[in-house]
Amino acid sequence: MLKKFFKAIFANPLYKIMAALFAVVLWSYVLVIEDPDTPKLIEDVPVSFINESALTQKNLVVRGDKDEILTSCDVSVTTPRSLYRSVTPSVLTATANLGAISAKGEFDIPILVPPPSAFNGVRIDSRNPASIHVEIDELAQKEAVPVRVEFEGTLPGGFYNTIPETVPSAISLSGPKQDVDLVSQAVVKLDLSKARGYNDSMKVELRGAEGNAIPSSAFTSEPSVIVKMDVYHKKTVPINQDTLIVGFDKIAPGYQLNASGLNITPTEIEIAGPTDILDQITSLDINAVDVQGWRESQQRSVQLRLPDGVIITQPQPIELYVDITLITRTVRFDDLLVEVRGAQHNHNVIVGPERISVSITASEATVDAISRGDIKPFVDVTDLASGVYDNVPVQTALTPEQKQNAVIEFSSAVTVLIEEQE
Secondary structure, three states: OHHHHHHHHHHOHHHHHHHHHHHHHHHHHHHHHHOOEEEEEEEEEOEEEEOHHHHHHOOEEEEOOHHHHOOOEEEEEEEEHHHOOOOOHHHOOEEEEOOOOOOOEEEEEEEEOOOOOOOOOOEEEEEEOOEEEEEEEEEEEEEEEEEEEEEEOOOOOOEEEOOOEEEOOEEEEEEEHHHHOOOOEEEEEEEHHHOOOEEEEEEOEEEOOOOOEEOHHHOOOOOEEEEEEOEEEEEEEEEOHHHOEEOHHHOOOOEEEEEEEEEEEOOEEEEEEOHHHHOOOOOEEEOOEEOOOOOOOEEEEEOEEOOOOOEEOOOOOEEEEEEEEEOEEEEEEEEEEOEEEOOOOOEEEEEEOOEEEEEEEEEHHHHHHOOHHHHOOEEEOOOOOOEEEOOOOOEOOOOHHHHOOOEEEEOOOOEEEEEEOO
16 A cells, blocks of 8 residues: 555656655754754864963963964864854864962863853863873073074175174073073074175074073073174275375474375275265275374374264274484584593504594584584593504594484594503
């Protein structure tokens, strides 16, 4: 009988359509009116810590990289069919509560996933993993860790970099005591091969005493500093020799600047700066030295006059030597008799030659004040016994004032013969 009933339905197309419609209506009733529960696996729900501030208040901190510790979890839920598509990782909150921890050590913290409040009827069945493993350490600080800059690569030829500056020059660290105690260096790396300046915030690499890297993620905040460094073109230019001194026409009377009396060291300087400024520089001036009234040679440290924005690549002392000499004249007196002084009464003294020429080089005023009769060349034989003496020094009767700064030359050496008289 039942077979005949179904045979009649499937044999008639109209009955087939009516059966299909009935099935749709029945299924819709089940979904809408009954809304049956359906299991669903929600993958990769992010996990976060709660009550971390409570841990900090106890001077405790989680040790390790939180991105590695807080892995995501898979959550199995039972949800009404109508909410199936709406239940996604974004509506679930997975947390690990640190509030109950009161001492350092290692702990397995349960992962808590409450049902989403905005979706009635959703139940949390399980989490995988159900907990996370954490290591808790004492919270420690280290102050004033100096920041050092390390260069990578080589600056291309023709470029110059200024000394890098970091702001701040030292950093403070906060984190697990085991990690804080390991840090002895803070390093920022700059790539010179790019030939560019820096005025950027850059991450600081932390290192131990042996230079081993310490992950910055282990600390409560990742340290960074502002790095400032300029990179310029460079060139070598001479120091302008025409502007070294002023007042050379007012040197003290009777004195003069030697023809080759200016010597500056070094003679050229390597400078760096913006290209548009460097292109206009062919030489550099110094702050000229005023030699007015000078009576003697002097060496002075001088300063370069640098255009704004230009720097010296290799700072070094710049020394200027100014050679000031007395203006002199030479006068010659010929056929002057060489006198003998200090001879004993029983000695006969013979001088050869008896007459010599004397040349005196001194200032014009000194030369003009000396007459032939002032010279009176003589040899002093006091305490000399009888005998022959070669190259006996010849002296003059000039006063100390006349001899000052004077050069006295004799035309020949003098030989003295001393004989005893009977």
